[in-house]
Each structure stands twice: as structure tokens, then as C-alpha cells.
Amino acid sequence: MAWTKNVLRVNLTAGTCTTEPLNMTWAREYLGQRGLATKYLVSEIDPAVDPLSPDNKLIFATGPLTGTMAATGGRYSVITKGPLTGAIACSNSGGYFGAELKFAGWDLLIFEGASPKPVYLLVTDGRAELVDATDLWGKTVWETEEHIKKAHLDPQIRVAAIGRAGENRVLYAAIVNDLHRAAGRSGVGAVMGSKNLKAVAVRGTRTDAYRLADPEAFFAATEAGKKALAANGVTGQGLPAFGTQVLMNVINELGALPTRNHREVQFEGAQAISAEAMKQKRPTDGKANLVTNGACFGCTIACGRISRMDPGHFSVKDKPRYHGASGGVEYEAAWALGAANGVSDLEALTYANFLCNEDGFDPISFGATVGAAMELYDLGVLTKEIVGFEMPFGSAEALVKVAELTASGEGFGQEIGLGSKRLCAKYGRPELSMTVKGQEFPAYDGRGLQGMGLAYATSNRGACHLRGYMVSPEVLGIPEKMEPQATEGKPAMLKAFQDLTAVVDSSGLCIFTTFAWGLSDIQPQIQAACEGDWSGDRLLTMGERIWNLERGFNLAAGLTCKDDNLPPRLLNEPAPTGPQKGAVSKLGEMLPEYYRVRGWTTEGVPTAETRARLGV
Amino acid sequence: MQKSLHLDPNKCTGCLQCEMACSWENYRSFTTAKSRIKVFTFHHEGRFVPYTCTQCDEAWCLIACPVDAIRLDPVTGAKIVLEPTCVGCKVCTIACPFGAINYVAQTGKVQKCDLCGGLPACAKACPTGAITYVDADWTGLEKMRQWAGRTDTNAATA
Numbered sequence: 029m030a031w032t033k034n035v036l037r038v039n040l041t042a043g044t045c046t047t048e049p050l051n052m053t054w055a056r057e058y059l060g061q062r063g064l065a066t067k068y069l070v071s072e073i074d075p076a077v078d079p080l081s082p083d084n085k086l087i088f089a090t091g092p093l094t095g096t097m098a099a100t101g102g103r104y105s106v107i108t109k110g111p112l113t114g115a116i117a118c119s120n121s122g123g124y125f126g127a128e129l130k131f132a133g134w135d136l137l138i139f140e141g142a143s144p145k146p147v148y149l150l151v152t153d154g155r156a157e158l159v160d161a162t163d164l165w166g167k168t169v170w171e172t173e174e175h176i177k178k179a180h181l182d183p184q185i186r187v188a189a190i191g192r193a194g195e196n197r198v199l200y201a202a203i204v205n206d207l208h209r210a211a212g213r214s215g216v217g218a219v220m221g222s223k224n225l226k227a228v229a230v231r232g233t234r235t236d237a238y239r240l241a242d243p244e245a246f247f248a249a250t251e252a253g254k255k256a257l258a259a260n261g262v263t264g265q266g267l268p269a270f271g272t273q274v275l276m277n278v279i280n281e282l283g284a285l286p287t288r289n290h291r292e293v294q295f296e297g298a299q300a301i302s303a304e305a306m307k308q309k310r311p312t313d314g315k316a317n318l319v320t321n322g323a324c325f326g327c328t329i330a331c332g333r334i335s336r337m338d339p340g341h342f343s344v345k346d347k348p349r350y351h352g353a354s355g356g357v358e359y360e361a362a363w364a365l366g367a368a369n370g371v372s373d374l375e376a377l378t379y380a381n382f383l384c385n386e387d388g389f390d391p392i393s394f395g396a397t398v399g400a401a402m403e404l405y406d407l408g409v410l411t412k413e414i415v416g417f418e419m420p421f422g423s424a425e426a427l428v429k430v431a432e433l434t435a436s437g438e439g440f441g442q443e444i445g446l447g448s449k450r451l452c453a454k455y456g457r458p459e460l461s462m463t464v465k466g467q468e469f470p471a472y473d474g475r476g477l478q479g480m481g482l483a484y485a486t487s488n489r490g491a492c493h494l495r496g497y498m499v500s501p502e503v504l505g506i507p508e509k510m511e512p513q514a515t516e517g518k519p520a521m522l523k524a525f526q527d528l529t530a531v532v533d534s535s536g537l538c539i540f541t542t543f544a545w546g547l548s549d550i551q552p553q554i555q556a557a558c559e560g561d562w563s564g565d566r567l568l569t570m571g572e573r574i575w576n577l578e579r580g581f582n583l584a585a586g587l588t589c590k591d592d593n594l595p596p597r598l599l600n601e602p603a604p605t606g607p608q609k610g611a612v613s614k615l616g617e618m619l620p621e622y623y624r625v626r627g628w629t630t631e632g633v634p635t636a637e638t639r640a641r642l643g644v
Numbered sequence: 645m646q647k648s649l650h651l652d653p654n655k656c657t658g659c660l661q662c663e664m665a666c667s668w669e670n671y672r673s674f675t676t677a678k679s680r681i682k683v684f685t686f687h688h689e690g691r692f693v694p695y696t697c698t699q700c701d702e703a704w705c706l707i708a709c710p711v712d713a714i715r716l717d718p719v720t721g722a723k724i725v726l727e728p729t730c731v732g733c734k735v736c737t738i739a740c741p742f743g744a745i746n747y748v749a750q751t752g753k754v755q756k757c758d759l760c761g762g763l764p765a766c767a768k769a770c771p772t773g774a775i776t777y778v779d780a781d782w783t784g785l786e787k788m789r790q791w792a793g794r795t796d797t798n799a800a801t802a
Binding site: 095096097099124127131184207231232233234235236237243254258268319320321322323324325326327328330334335336352353354 | 657658659660661664665667668671672673674675676677678687688689690691692750769771772
């Protein structure tokens with residue numbers, strides 16, 4: 029039984045921490061992490077709740093494989109109702125924090141209410157207390173971690189914190205742990221800020237926190253899994269050497285790299301912000317942007333980028349605190365901070381990414397919102413008078429300036445902090461917001477990759493690449509090659525991806541393993557760790573159950589099938605160049621079929637039969 | 645032939661599989677806090693460095709122990725803690741210049757790397773070859789090989 033079977037409930041209004049036993053009936057139906065925490069959230073809050081009110085709840089959740097030797101077994105998720113979307117928010121992070129929580133003896137932390145003053149939660153094994161954080165309010169994530177470790181004279185504490193963005197309710201504020209790993213999307217950090225909760229600090233030393241159901245089978249399954257990761261070209265070579273950035277040139281050449289707020293699908297500066305560029309020595313200081321790759325807890329892939337900036341770059345010339353190495357740009361961040369704005373200055377992107385980590389905001393939504401603002405500026409809707417400086421496409425100076433303002437919550441940064449949907453609506457051009465359900469697209473064009481377009485439209489947390497990664501079949505040929513412009517079979521393939529992803533996200537493992545692993549690799553690892561029957565069929569049904577549970581929450585929150593849509597640009601404006609030239613999203617062809625394979629009505633509502641079959 | 649742990653920080657990614665393996669070997673738990681090998685992150689340098697006991701030939705800990713609870717394992721060369729004998733006085737933790745022997749409050753004894761009796765779990769678990777268990781007389785072999793490879797024999801004979 030790889031659960032600790034302990035839930036810590038923290039009532040921030042009352043200032044109390046109480047222990048309760050994990051609901052094992054739910055654990056058997058939802059496994060852990062994403063699924064299990066969603067079940068708790070859905071059972072405990074009104075779906076119509078204002079996400080930033082004390083009535084919303086915020087759940088940190090580990091999975092049964094978190095804190096184990098299973099490769100990548102270090103993930104945790106943060107589940108809440110998201111302020112950016114008004115839908116379910118579920119953001120997944122790596123680093124070391126999740127495993128530490130498990131070693132301290134907790135499966136879930138449930139935060140409810142709101143503290144009257146800033147606090148942080150300190151968890152030391154079975155002991156939990158709220159500590160005054162008045163002095164930490166206004167500090168960055170990096171300062172907060174340093175302060176907490178010093179205050180408790182314990183450098184081994186792991187910290188997940190919000191920066192100023194979360195305090196300022198930036199609607200895509202992130203929760204950042206271990207300095208540069210983030211529960212990044214949908215504004216979970218703003219919910220934390222609204223509760224006056226600055227950080228969660230954990231030290232876990234228990235050796236009896238949980239037990240594997242069958243250690244022998246566990247080692248056999250996890251060692252086989254590690255071998256498969258090492259032997260696979262993507263997880264064994266591509267990701268450790270190049271990171272997710274391995275995709276930049278590939279997607280650009282395929283004509284699916286959204287550029288300048290999706291006006292175009294190929295970026296002339298892609299090479300300059302690619303993985304290959306990160307490895308080249310800079311002419312200015314003779315050093316490469318990339319210092320090394322780094323792993324999250326238990327990860328034998330190690331895709332993380334650790335970068336060091338050119339200390340002479342204009343953005344950091346007089347700021348030595350950015351001269352050391354820190355978390356570098358991953359593909360989605362490099363796209364959002366770069367191609368989405370037409371900026372091809374890798375150092376400026378790295379700086380903006382450092383700021384996203386330092387003050388806790390999502391580089392995807394931030395960069396995409398800057399892209400929308402630059403288009404508004406290009407159209408003359410936004411002016412230098414409104415913004416405070418010139419903001420044309422391609423301006424690294426503007427990107428840097430607006431990143432600083434968003435981090436600090438000053439000036440035009442306050443408007444960028446609302447996200448692209450609210451920004452474009454405010455200036456009378458809502459159609460220019462490249463969002464679904466209010467959340468900004470990541471780095472693949474829904475015209476160039478038809479399956480990704482459908483994945484965006486139907487994702488339960490708004491536009492997202494991590495709910496059903498159709499790039500795998502459409503670009504990489506995993507598990508089988510599907511032509512980017514084809515629509516046939518894609519709704520069913522997407523459903524399979526979405527359901528499997530929900531399983532992985534509930535286990536404690538990283539979704540990147542699925543480049544190499546199928547259900548038959550994952551299932552034995554879960555089965556060996558957990559008591560009970562975890563057959564492949566049961567797991568996939570569970571994934572489908574989780575998907576429908578999230579869907580049900582969203583429908584109850586007021587979303588409808590009208591929200592399963594794409595911006596008019598993707599439906600009407602053909603891709604202007606490249607191999608996908610002339611393509612628009614054929615969402616209308618795929619969505620009815622998707623609803624059908626899901627067992628939903630033509631209005632996108634799970635039928636009574638589907639609900640009964642899944643038990644939701 | 646005696647072997648020793650060889651640590652190559654350049655290959656380390658900070659995944660902590662070694663720490664989990666060590667903890668599992670001794671506690672049947674993956675709790676990294678109980679590991680005898682530690683990976684240190686030098687964040688601003690972008691470096692991950694594994695570190696543990698190097699099994700000194702003249703071991704300060706062994707010499708300092710007032711109750712002879714630290715003995716030489718003649719097969720592996722490891723200095724091992726005899727738990728039933730250890731009284732938890734911690735003098736060895738003061739004597740060790742490297743901090744590689746530490747007290748464990750849970751057991752009331754000290755612990756240090758014992759090379760797992762000759763099959764170090766950390767080396768087996770390391771996915772990148774940053775930790776290997778090699779001929780104790782030739783820990784420099786790989787580095788020598790790299791330098792040897794750079795030798796330009798053509799230029800020398802020209």
C-alpha cells in the first residue's frame with residue numbers, strides 16, 4: 029500500500045491543522061494525485077464558487093508512486109478551481125517537494141478558508157503548524173525559500189511558494205517548488221495568494237510513512253521501466269541532451285509553430301531560440317546558455333534545462349543575482365516568450381523565464397498574453413501612452429520590461445497579469461485572444477496539427493498540451509503515425525490519450541515517460557506498489573472516470589459545449605506558409621465524433637448511461 | 645582486488661535514485677533523509693555532486709571510537725559500524741574530517757557507508773554512471789584515458 033493514508037486538513041481561517049484518514053474507497057477508484065484530489069475537491073466545494081474566495085479549496089496531492097524508486101516518481105499536483113478559466117485547475121510539478129511530502133507521511137494537503145494574515149505551513153514529519161509570514165509577503169519565491177531554510181536552520185527543507193505574482197492575483201500565477209519547478213498553469217498560485225498562504229515547507233524523514241504492496245514485483249517492474257526509458261530515442265537521448273526544446277526546429281519546419289499571436293505558423297527566429305542555440309557558445313562571453321541538464325526526483329530521463337545568462341546582456345548587466353545558473357527555458361516557455369511575440373533573443377527569453385520562476389507565474393500564459401498585447405499594439409489599439417513604452421512584435425526590450433512589471437504588479441504589468449482573454453476583451457478585440465476557456469495555447473498550432481486543435485478545445489483545464497498530447501501520433505509517430513491534417517480516428521485516439529494521461533497524472537509518475545512507456549509498462553509498477561486490483565482495463569476506466577468527473581465539475585460550474593471551441597483565427601484564417609499552408613482547424617468535423625466516443629450527448633454532457641458505467 | 649566507489653559529478657543529474665537505493669538497503673524505505681550518500685545541488689553553478697565516505701585507510705572515525713564499534717571489513721576495505729556495540733556517543737562524527745559519518749536519532753547509533761558488503765546499491769541504481777564501483781587502485785583510469793585520447797601523436801612525430 030503505497031499510500032500514507034493520511035490527509036492533512038488546514039483551515040486557514042481558523043488557523044488549525046487536523047489529520048484525517050485517507051478515504052480509501054475513493055483511493056481505490058481514483059488512485060491518487062490528480063484523480064483522488066479532484067474527487068475530494070468536487071465533493072467539498074460548490075462548483076459555482078468564486079475561485080479567489082475563501083470558499084474555494086486548494087489541494088496538494090501526491091500519488092502512490094511519488095517518493096519511490098519508480099523512474100520519475102516524484103510528482104505532485106495542485107488541484108483547485110482555477111481563476112483564469114473558471115474550470116477545474118490541476119497543475120503538476122516535479123522537483124523534490126512531492127517526495128518530501130510523502131516521506132513526511134502525507135498523501136494530501138487540503139487548504140480551506142483564508143488566513144487573516146500571511147502564513148506559511150511548516151510540515152515536519154507528522155507535525156504541522158502555521159507560521160507567521162508577514163515578513164515574507166512581498167518577497168520572491170527564491171527569497172522565501174532562502175528565508176525559511178535559514179529561519180529553521182535546516183537546508184534540507186523543501187519549499188513550494190508563491191512569489192509576488194501569486195500575492196497580486198496574477199490570474200496565471202504559479203506555485204514554484206525547488207526554485208524552478210512549477211505547478212504552472214491555470215492560476216493555482218493566485219488561489220494560494222487569495223488564501224494568504226505564502227508557502228508550504230516540508231521536511232520528511234519517516235521510514236514508516238508507507239509500504240510497497242509487493243517490493244519484489246515493484247523492483248522488477250520499475251527496473252524494466254528504467255531500461256525501456258534508457259533504450260528509447262526520445263527519453264534516452266533526445267530529452268536529456270536537448271530537453272523538450274528538441275521540438276523547436278521540428279515543429280517550426282512542420283509549419284505548426286504559432287508565431288506572433290498565431291498570425292503565422294513558422295518563426296524565422298526559431299533556430300536562434302532552439303535547443304541547438306542553447307548549446308552554442310555565445311560570441312559575447314564564449315559560454316553556452318545551457319550549463320547542464322537536471323533531473324526531478326527519481327527521474328532517469330533528466331530533461332530539465334539549467335542555464336546561465338550572458339552577464340553582459342542588457343537585461344541583467346547590473347543585476348548579479350541573475351548571473352548564476354538557474355532553470356532555463358523549456359520548449360513551451362521558449363515558444364511563448366519567443367515565437368509567440370516574435371522575439372528571437374535567447375538571453376531575453378531566459379531572463380523572462382527566470383522572472384517567471386522567481387516571482388511565480390506561468391511563462392506560457394504570460395508570453396502568449398504579451399503576444400496578444402503586441403498584436404493590439406501593432407493594430408494601434410494599444411499605444412505607447414497606455415503601455416508606457418513601445419511594444420512592437422519582436423522587441424526583446426518590451427518583453428523584458430513587461431516581464432518585470434508583471435512580476436512586481438506595477439503599471440501595464442497589471443493588465444498583462446489578467447491574461448489574454450480579459451486583456452483583449454477590455455480593448456474591444458476579444459477575437460484576438462488565443463485561448464480556450466480563458467487559458468492560453470501552448471506551442472503547437474491547432475491548424476497545423478488537427479488532433480492538437482481538438483485536444484485544446486476539449487481539455488478540461490482550458491488550452492493545454494498536457495491533457496492529451498496528440499503531438500505524439502501526429503509528429504513523433506507514437507504509438508502510431510497519424511497525418512497532421514487527417515481527422516479520421518483522431519477523436520478516439522485523443523480520448524485514449526486523455527484517459528491514459530489521467531492515469532499517469534494520478535500515479536505520481538511524469539507524463540514524459542509515455543514517449544517510451546505504454547499502459548503495459550506503467551500498470552505493473554502501480555500494481556506492485558498498491559494493494560488491490562489495478563489491471564490495465566481498470567486503470568483506463570479510472571482515467572475515463574477522472575475525465576468525466578472533471579467534465580461534470582466544469583458543466584456544474586457553468587461551462588457548456590460552446591466552451592469546447594477555438595478562436596476564430598484558427599477556424600477561419602488559413603495557415604499562411606509551410607507544409608500545412610491553407611489549413612484551418614476542422615474542429616467541427618471532429619467534435620461531434622469526440623462527444624460520441626466519450627458517451628456524451630450532442631451537447632457534450634455525459635449521458636446517464638456513461639455516468640452509471642463509470643460511477644460518477 | 646579491492647574496489648571503491650568512484651564519483652563523477654559531471655555525470656550526476658540530481659535524480660536521487662542513489663539516495664533512495666541506500667535508504668532501501670538499510671531501512672526498507674525510500675526516505676532520502678536516511679541515505680548515507682548525499683547529492684548536493686550547487687544551484688547557481690548548475691552542478692550536482694554526490695558525496696559519501698571514501699573509506700579512509702587510516703580512518704579517523706575508527707581510531708576515535710572509544711568502544712571499538714567501527715571495524716575494518718577485510719574483504720571490501722569498508723569501515724563498518726557495529727550497531728550493537730555503538731553507544732551513540734558521536735565522537736566519530738567529530739573526528740571525521742569529511743562529515744561522512746552521522747548520528748541517527750531513530751536508532752541512537754551512528755551510520756556511514758559500508759559499501760553494502762561489496763555490492764553498493766547506490767552504484768547499481770545510478771542511471772548515468774556518475775557512481776560506479778571500480779578497482780580501488782585505478783579510480784583515475786577513466787580520466788587518464790580521456791587525457792590519453794587527447795595526445796596528438798601525429799604532431800609529436802612530425
